[in-house]
Amino acid sequence: MDLFNNIIFLLDSMVRLTVPLLLAALAGLYSERSGVFDIGLEGKMLAGAFGAAVVAYLTGNMWLGMFAGIIIGIAMALIHAIASITFRGNQIIAGVAINFLAAGLTVFLGQSWFKQGGRTPALPDGARFLSIDLPFAEQLKDVPFIGGIYSELISGHNIIVYIAFLLVPFTYWLLYKTRFGLRLRATGENPKAVDTAGVNVIWIRYKAVLICGMLTGLSGAYLSIALSAGFGNNMTAGMGFIALAALIFAKWRPFYVLYATLLFGFLNALQIRLQGVELPVIGEVPVQAIQALPYILTVVLLAGFIGKAVGPKAGGIPYVKER
Amino acid sequence: MKSIKKRAIKMATLISSVAVGALFAAGAALAEPAIIYDLGGKFDKSFNESAYNGAVGWSKKTGKSFREIELANDAQREQVLRKFASSGANPVVMAGFSWAAALSKVAPEFPDTNFALIDMVVDEPNVRSVVFNEHEGSYLVGALAAMKSKTGKIGFVGGMDIPLIHKFYCGYAQGAVAINPDIELFENYTGTTPAAWNDPVTAGELAKAAINRGADVIYAAAGGSGLGVLQAAADAGVYSIGVDSNQNYLQPGSVLTSMLKRVDVAVEKAFEDGTSGNWSSGINVMGLANDGVGWALDEYNKDLITDEMKAKADELAAKIISGEIVVHDYTTDSTCPVG
Secondary structure (H helix, E strand, O other), X not given: OHHHHHHHHHHHHHHHHHHHHHHHHHHHHHHHHOOOOOOOHHHHHHHHHHHHHHHHHHHOOHHHHHHHHHHHHHHHHHHHHHHHHHXXXXXXXXXXXXXXXXXXXXXXXXXXXXXXXXXXOOOOHHHOOOOEOOOOHHHHOOOOOHHHHHHHHHOOEOHHHHHHHHHHHHHHHHHHHOHHHHHHHHHHHOHHHHHHOOOOHHHHHHHHHHHHHHHHHHHHHHHHHHHOOOOOXXXXXXXXXXXXXXXXHOOOOHHHHHHHHHHHHHHHHHHHHOOOOEEOOOXXXXXXXXXXXXXXXXXXXXXXXXXXXXXXXOOOOOOOOOO | OHHHHHHHHHHHHHHHHHHHHHHHHHHXXXXXXXXXXXXXXXXXXOHHXXXXXXXXXXXXXXXXXXXXXXXXXXXHHHHHHHHHHHOOOOOEEEEOHHHHHHHHHHHHHOOOOOEEEEOOOOOOOOXXXXXXXXXXXXXXXXXXXXXXXXXXXXXEEEEEOOHHHHHHHHHHHXXXXXXXXXXXXXXXXXXXXXXXXXXXXXXXXXXXXXXXOOOOEEEEEOHHHHHHHHHHHHHHOXXXXXXXXXXXXXXXXXXXXXXXXOHHHHHXXXXXXXXXXXXXXXXXXXXXXXXXXXXXXXXXXXXXXXXXXXXXXXXXXHHHHHOOOOOOOHHHHOOOOOO
């Protein structure tokens, strides 16, 4: 029973740590499937996290905070879109610029507004997403097995967690079962053909990039006003890049993105939980070895198991209507 | 019309040259003290903020100004240090053990400048090394944690995995075991790089892991990351212990107490001695006996600490000061007798 509980807690932690990666990787999926590479996921997350924390703190309302995060994410995405779609700039460079912009601007504005070294003040309860209990979680708590899974693992997360997981089937539906999805995917593979069919390539790409901004903003909001209580300098700590790796690892497919980010989340949770725990046979593993574990496994998996990851054919190439 | 313009330009040049001259003169005449913070950031609500408060305290008392800079990355250390020393700042105070390597290189280059280093020893004639007996303060909060814990399990979340933070843990463990020999301890570190001082998400997850395993008091010795621990403990309805600065107010009713490390006192004293000509170099130990460390009791946690607990903690403190209890210092031999 104790082992079972430990596993449940581990998976619980996995769910919490997967969500920011999942949202960011899905965001990247939209953008890259339409042919716009996005290395600026990290920067958009960071800006979204900052915007969400600031507005949540000032208004004391978590929903306003979340929407602010999303709006800021969209605004950052718009910069990316204008630079790399309208002006046909290099998409990678535009993305890097967004990362720098977000890293500098958040700290600068945070410091001049709150004078706490770029950090926002800690949020009161009403301004944060707290965990919600699903119906019957309390009653089922003591039922063996099911109780543990339902009450601990499935119930008791905040609303953004559920939104994030529901977005996976939604994205699948949108990309593979709707006309918009077909056009979006086609734009990433062969924009010329899409254009010939009378569809506006530029507009499709704009929509994809703006959806990307929306989701990265939500991901940032999750970090700052759900997982923690306030914005801290550079709090994304490379998660945008890990999400990008997960996206490539998942070969740009929605459900694979879920599995890939769950794997990264799991390794991260394992790394945290294994610290100072005696393992059977091996004994206590040094902290450093455990902390390297997610990265080692990533390299092994990327190098050996996933095969060739081929991205959208027209990815990275700005669309020019006529030559 | 033309002549007015010309005159105006002349005036402007004159004024600007006077202003520049004044600036240069000021630069040469100033011997302001300087403080350099470590990577956790000036307002980490913990170690660096305590150093900042000391500098501000000195400034308020004397009405003089001081210079300060926040470090952006590890590579800047020597450069920043040289810049301050060569621009005439005196004394230059550094908060954080990570400065030792840079300082032992730069200090001999500026024999006329006094340096103070907090948390580490550098053996140079112009360096004052201030070290704290964190193990003594941690011993007391460990005892308080053991008295408060109902489950008999308590946790510890450290920042970067280095001997100095093990020293905190070791003192904490000894204090807890002194109260309850059967107590179960969970020891965690946020990371192995300086980024671990500013990673509240990971630190919070570590705290949640310990809480899931039954811990109901968690000591955060993790600089800025500790805020995540305090938050996680408050969310779960258990107790946490702050560090360095008094952090009781951050989560009232959940922060059991804070292990005070009077970095502010050390900084203020260094500024005072350095500017008034009373400078002394060498090792400066701040412990329980000279109020260098301690634990915080204020209006935010007075309902959490019973009279009995306070009496016991005071008794232990008196015994440590008198030498009856010797708290083992982890950094002397890299081992801990308990936990």
